[in-house]
Amino acid sequence: MTAPPPIPARRGATVHSLSRLAGVSVSTVSRALKDDPRIAPATRRRIADLAREAGYMPNVLARSLSGGQSGLIGLVNGPMQNPFYAELLAEAVNQAAERGQRLLILHAGTGPIEDRTSEALLHYRVDGCLVASAELSSRAAAICAERGVPLVMVNRVARLHASAVSCDNEAGGRDVAKFLLAGGHRRPALVLGTVGVSTSDGRERAFIARLAEAGLRLALRLHGHSTYEGGHAAGTAIAALPAGERPDAVFVLNDIMAMGLLDAVREAGLRVPEDLSVVGFDDVPAAARRCYGLTTLAQPLGTMVRRGLDLLAARIADPALPDESVTLRGQLVVRHSARLPDPARAG
Amino acid sequence: MTAPPPIPARRGATVHSLSRLAGVSVSTVSRALKDDPRIAPATRRRIADLAREAGYMPNVLARSLSGGQSGLIGLVNGPMQNPFYAELLAEAVNQAAERGQRLLILHAGTGPIEDRTSEALLHYRVDGCLVASAELSSRAAAICAERGVPLVMVNRVARLHASAVSCDNEAGGRDVAKFLLAGGHRRPALVLGTVGVSTSDGRERAFIARLAEAGLRLALRLHGHSTYEGGHAAGTAIAALPAGERPDAVFVLNDIMAMGLLDAVREAGLRVPEDLSVVGFDDVPAAARRCYGLTTLAQPLGTMVRRGLDLLAARIADPALPDESVTLRGQLVVRHSARLPDPARAG
DNA sequence: GGGAAAAATGCAACCGGTTGCACAAACCGC
DNA sequence: GCGGTTTGTGCAACCGGTTGCATTTTTCCC
Structure with a gap:
């Protein structure tokens, strides 16, 4: 006998359905779920309970639409036959997860990046992008710069408009x-x-x-x-x-x-x-x-990825930061x- | 003394900005960009030109919000130290790209999947999910089933509510x-x-x-x-x-x-x-x-991934399809x- | 008990698209 | 010259959240 399973999620609870259930407005629900201090503690708890019960899952897409961030980090990786890149990816996935971010793999392999791929980076509104492999085309880099998508090269020396983390x-x-x-x-x-x-x-x-x-x-x-x-x-x-x-x-x-x-x-x-x-x-x-x-x-490697994500996070928070290069001494x-x-x- | 400078929101072109430029409504722009035959060919071309000029990139997030699909496929992968999984990932990335889909890495490693991870699957409204590693918790699988997120196990025998591709x-x-x-x-x-x-x-x-x-x-x-x-x-x-x-x-x-x-x-x-x-x-x-x-x-492996994506695509198109298991003979x-x-x- | 400040909540616009349906103009035959 | 199609576009609602500001309610103090 295992613990009683949580109440199964109802089909697609949203802030709207919750607001109806709770008898409050959607904005109250939205704020309550974020622990906005303006909402009365009692209300906050009531809504939180309701949300749990209903199996509410915020729709990240909708959230990032309205100005927020997607929590998506793009990764342009090298050929996975090289264990270095396999390890880099594993490291990036885990560290990103710790920060509540997810990795969108844009590329994994040798060869130049197709235009379609570099555009996907923009289609999905990634918050930032880690580039560990082939140079991005200068066109793609320019577009990122223009749209304010921070780019950080890992294991690459900075070129174009981008920050970089590399070994010395x-x-x-x-x-x-x-x-x-x-x-x-x-x-x-x-x-x-x-x-x-x-x-x-x-x-x-x-x-x-x-x-x-x-x-x-x-x-x-x-x-x-x-x-x-x-x-x-x-x-x-x-x-x-x-x-x-x-x-x-x-x-x-x-x-x-x-x-x-x-x-x-x-x-x-x-x-x-x-x-x-x-x-x-x-x-x-x-x-x-x-x-x-x-x-x-x-x-x-671990530190390289960590610093790469740090640089990215800093630039996501403040896109005006200047490019920065970090060099780590190997051993x-x-x-x-x-x-x-x-x-x-x-x- | 220095007030937080308002971030220069230099967003890219949108259907709205294009509609203003072209002097038509947003719906016309939206349809024109999809080559909807109801829009006059001349208008269609004019808008397409304008879009190219302005560097317009559709916002996939917004698109998928209004009922469409995200083009995102989740991947729950095994430990990348094992080259089998590294290769699986590379194969999946490339094949997904061919189909115009992108891979969202939800997990890469041993050990059970954290709840946060399995929930990310729903947060991001992935169209479907490839599971090559640790069993999803039955709770996560149940939620996926209920929300109509197709699940395909690769290199795993079907359990719970999911299709599967595996070697014989x-x-x-x-x-x-x-x-x-x-x-x-x-x-x-x-x-x-x-x-x-x-x-x-x-x-x-x-x-x-x-x-x-x-x-x-x-x-x-x-x-x-x-x-x-x-x-x-x-x-x-x-x-x-x-x-x-x-x-x-x-x-x-x-x-x-x-x-x-x-x-x-x-x-x-x-x-x-x-x-x-x-x-x-x-x-x-x-x-x-x-x-x-x-x-x-x-x-x-190549075929396994291909069939896995096939199964997924079929279930994305028609969620009512019954679970299916594909067994491929190895050599x-x-x-x-x-x-x-x-x-x-x-x- | 009345009025102002503080606390709690609601309204509505917005993010960037999609889409059903209404509407206007051009075209048709008679 | 008139109704009936086509054809081409626009309006507005919707997807699921966020947020500035207005509004209501409560608290508090004199």
Whole structure:
């Protein structure tokens, strides 16, 4: 025997039906349900009871029509095959829910956003939009700006009219370079993700710059297209090189590619990290698996999403706020896919 | 000293502003934009031009308020750490977009659905809802039924008042059993996912039944909690058994656990499939990776989502349609994680 | 007991569309 | 030149809430 189920909702209770039931006006009902202090406490309670009994559910659509907010946050996400984006989405869904907001998924995948998609953003009057993937077309961004729909890029550097939260990619690239240099690597390689993406540039530039300070240059520079398969192909290519020409370390610009690369070089018979050190970027959950043990630069995803929603909330409350960029420092997570710095030499 | 500045309400064009511009009534504008044949073609074109020029975007919220549909489909999804659900979401987003619908994510994760979440489903007046995860509370389901919000379960067997699309779990379990039997395995084990989930039951029952026909019983039955870690733990436990007591094959009820199990038994020094055959369920993309090469029962995910949206669309159009269950046959994808049937014996 | 301030509630407009029905003008045949 | 269709538009109500302001009721104090 379970607890008696609550009284089933009557079909579509509205403020109107409640006002009839309570014998008051709709405005009184509306205010009572919001705990407006102008309504007598007794009335407020009576209406609240009635509402519960009737299974009243406010119609958010109607509410947001009359000037209010929809509680809808748009999300433009990257390809879900990359666990980084899967995790980002989960994080965003849960954090948004905590704030009483819901996520409207506008896009999930690679490739440019269709016009229809970017317009949906306006059709549904989202309060704001989180962009974690492909640049919005400048047209869409312009429209958002004009309509006062705040845009926040996550894991992207700000472009156009928008705020942004991103990892400190320069510091990340530099940290990886320092780590590899300390490990005594002399022939570093780089595997790029998606070309033309703002986050990659910083990582690459800083990595190369730090190498240069140590008098080193890239031994190799490959494209991994931000996929497991691309990383695998890069790994196969590296493993195929004669030992003398082969890099002794690879910085792979994101973990999904790094995992592909690791699998490929091991399949080819190379030992990691003895023959080749591998460092990734993101720290997706799978990177911690024993079989990968990927040394990687962890992005503070939870915080990134949190700050992204914060920026959004602030701009929803006051659309006049200027654009703002937040940069969060990531942290190198050392596992066993890269040779560790030699204490003797480090000291 | 500074009074709160009135927010510059620069709203976009509306049917009202267009009607003023065009010198016609709002109803004419509304109809013209829908290509209502009752409006003179000349007027229609003129208004369409005006609308384009003004960057008019219909307010879906307002439209759906007055009886229309919102174009919103709710999604209750499982934990995104499981690539199956990540893929399901991507598939749903894209297919919904093709139909001009948008996905409202109501839930993504394990655990029961909070009441607030299930209520959001009604707040936002979604046209229908796809449920791929945890059972909705019966109360929520009842409310949906009463309000005429169609519910379709995907990868779940129909319960309560709802339609469903699922893989033929019985056939799947049987196919796996047949395959393992043909491979000459005599000590089959089973790793369960989440307890009490409808899909698992069928797989388990049919698997065991088919084994029984061959005079075999389960050598072992473990819980993997539908996570990589759970699968890993199960693998470690299996590998720790003395060779004589160890199963020679494991049917793992989903791929994410199977991957954890594979990694664990290999870490423990067992060879797959020589010492242990492993078969999964789902066929997530990672299962095809060389390093896993997981033999698994592929669920026709794309079709499942398609049929799910079909069922939903039909019920949105006609809420009186009876509940319907669609069962799709999965297909065993043979890779190298399980010993193959011996041709001599099979023939 | 009367009047003003305070408290409680109602009226009506508005958000941005949709739609049934009325109405006006142009067109028809006779 | 007159009634009867078509054809093209407008009026107004409605969807389900919110909110500024007016109105009614109560409270309070002298």
